[in-house]
Structure formats: C-alpha cells, structure tokens
Amino acid sequence: MMLKTATPVSFAPRTVMSTTLISAVYLLLSVWLVGFKTDQLVLIAIFNGLYYASGTTRKFITGFSIFIVFWIIFDYMKAFPNYTFRDVHIGQLYQAEKRLFGITTTTGIVTPNEFFRQYHSVAGDLLSGLFYLCWVPVPLLFASYLFFRNRPLFLRFAIAFFVVNMIGFVVYYIYPAAPPWYVQEHQFNFIAATPGNTAGLQRFDELVGVPVFQSLYAKSSNVFAAMPSLHSSYPVIVLFYGIKGRYRYANVVFGVIMLGIWCSAVYTSHHYVLDVLAGICCAVAGISLVERGVSRPGWFSRFFDSYLHKII
Numbered sequence: 001m002m003l004k005t006a007t008p009v010s011f012a013p014r015t016v017m018s019t020t021l022i023s024a025v026y027l028l029l030s031v032w033l034v035g036f037k038t039d040q041l042v043l044i045a046i047f048n049g050l051y052y053a054s055g056t057t058r059k060f061i062t063g064f065s066i067f068i069v070f071w072i073i074f075d076y077m078k079a080f081p082n083y084t085f086r087d088v089h090i091g092q093l094y095q096a097e098k099r100l101f102g103i104t105t106t107t108g109i110v111t112p113n114e115f116f117r118q119y120h121s122v123a124g125d126l127l128s129g130l131f132y133l134c135w136v137p138v139p140l141l142f143a144s145y146l147f148f149r150n151r152p153l154f155l156r157f158a159i160a161f162f163v164v165n166m167i168g169f170v171v172y173y174i175y176p177a178a179p180p181w182y183v184q185e186h187q188f189n190f191i192a193a194t195p196g197n198t199a200g201l202q203r204f205d206e207l208v209g210v211p212v213f214q215s216l217y218a219k220s221s222n223v224f225a226a227m228p229s230l231h232s233s234y235p236v237i238v239l240f241y242g243i244k245g246r247y248r249y250a251n252v253v254f255g256v257i258m259l260g261i262w263c264s265a266v267y268t269s270h271h272y273v274l275d276v277l278a279g280i281c282c283a284v285a286g287i288s289l290v291e292r293g294v295s296r297p298g299w300f301s302r303f304f305d306s307y308l309h310k311i312i
Helices: 013-034 036-052 056-080 091-101 112-118 122-132 137-149 151-174 180-186 199-208 212-217 230-244 248-267 273-295 300-311
Strands: 103-105 108-110
Touching: 013 036, 013 056, 036 056, 056 137, 056 151, 056 300, 091 112, 091 180, 091 273, 103 112, 108 112, 112 180, 112 248, 122 199, 122 212, 122 248, 137 151, 137 230, 137 248, 151 230, 151 273, 151 300, 180 199, 199 212, 230 248, 230 273, 248 273, 273 300
Parallel strands: none
Antiparallel strands: 103 108
16 A cells, blocks of 8 residues: 655745745844844744744744734834833822722831732742743643634634733833832832843742743833733633633633732732733723624724634
8 A cells, every 4th residue: 555645835936035035024123123132033943944844834823923923012112112202100100009909007008019028928929920920821822722723713812912912012102100119129210221120029039949030021121011911911811712712621720820910910019900900901902802803894804814714
C-alpha cells in the first residue's frame, strides 16, 4: 500500500512579498519608536514561522494577529507617554478613593491600599502574586482553546479583547493617573518618566526567591496608566465568553480568578478600587460594542464574517 505524502503548501509571490513587507515595516518602525529589542525579532520569527508552516498554523497566527496588534500598540505607547499630553491625576484620585472607600483606623482614615500595605500576610502575598500571574496567560490559553473548539466564539473573544484594550488606552491619554504605590513612594509630586514598580508584588518575589514581577514591571510602558485597570478587565472578558460558551466548570475557575485579580490589584497597591471599577466598566462597554456589532447588519458584521472565513 502506497502512503500519501503531504501536499506542500504553496504561496503566491504577492503573499510572500506582503508578509515580508509587513515584517520589515514593523521592525523599522519599532527601532525608530522604541529602539531595537530582540523581542521584535522573536515576534517576526514566530509570525512568519507559523504563517508558512502549514494551513492550520497559518489560520492560527492569522486569528492571533489581533493579539499581536494589541501588543505592538501597547509597546509603542512607550514612545508617546500620556503625561506629555495631559496633566497626571495624583492627589485627586487618591482623595476620591479615600472619600468613597476609606477605612477608619486608630490613626485616621486610610485607603484600602494603605490598609493592606500595613496589614498583609504571607498567604495574601502568595495568593495575590499567583492571581496576578493569571492576568495574560489565562486569556491567551482560553483563546487558544476556543480557536480549536469554537472559532466564531474565539473571534468574538479576540475582537472584544482588542476593543476593551483600545478603550482603556484612550482613557489612559484622556485621564493619566498615578497608581497607589506612586503616592506611597512620591506623595503628590509629579516625576516624569518614573520607572515601573512592583509595589506589593515585591513580597511575592521575595517569597518565591525569583524576580518574577520585577522583570515584568521593568518593561512597563507607562506607570501613569492606572485608570482603568485592564488587569481587572481581562478576567471579565474571559468569564463572559466562558459563560457564552457554556463551559460550566471552567467558569467557576474563571470567576475565582476574576475576584482574585480584583482583590490583588488593590491588595498590592497597583490599583485603587476606583481603577478596578473603571476596568470592569471598560470590559462591559467593549463586550457590548462587539456583541452588538456582530449581531447587527453593517460594516462590523461584514468584517467579522470576512475575518472568520480566513481562519476557518
């Protein structure tokens, strides 16, 4: 019996030229805006490798290009700090947090961040770090699962993820805001180009003996982007589409992670309660826009159908 050999995947010269041009433009633009980094070459290698490897991997990377575009925009924000466009809100946000969610102690009223900075525990430090580590991996793993099990739902999820981030980025430039740890470190004084800070997550690094969050926050695009908390938005998107896909047991896990990230954001002094609430609102707004756009006739639903055709 003769074995059938796999038919090699062929590409039109125009396709090869297009992907090569996209890769070259991305690299040159990145070097110009944020400087050369080996991460850029890795991203180009992953994109081109998966695009040309097989039909399945090509569809996979085409679908995940939505996440790649999000990451590129996030990276490019380093070249355009939001504090150069509008004044940073430091004391105003702090006072609003204290007024709305202040906790009365023997020394006076403090924000929840200040309270947990004083009263924290090993268990809280460990759990907050573990929950915060779920911030990006859980959405990406869930997206990967949806890609192989339910591509229409995958595309809704991916587009919603992108739209929620764009809403958040717009708010960052309209309302630059300092995180709680900034007030703890610098009071109400504005210091441009302040580097990222692990804040309460430093305790997790010390517990595990590995600078996990120190390395992550060293790459922060802008510390004055606390409002809204996109950390708090992502698990909302995951849970919504988990419920939509009727993944009952997984949704319990998603719900726990969502609550854990919300609490950890405040516990570790990375976000105010107000930031978390704003992040939840961003998620709801983004999901609503996508679901309404997909379900109604118009340019958005046509775009969705066209994109879906490319990855099925």
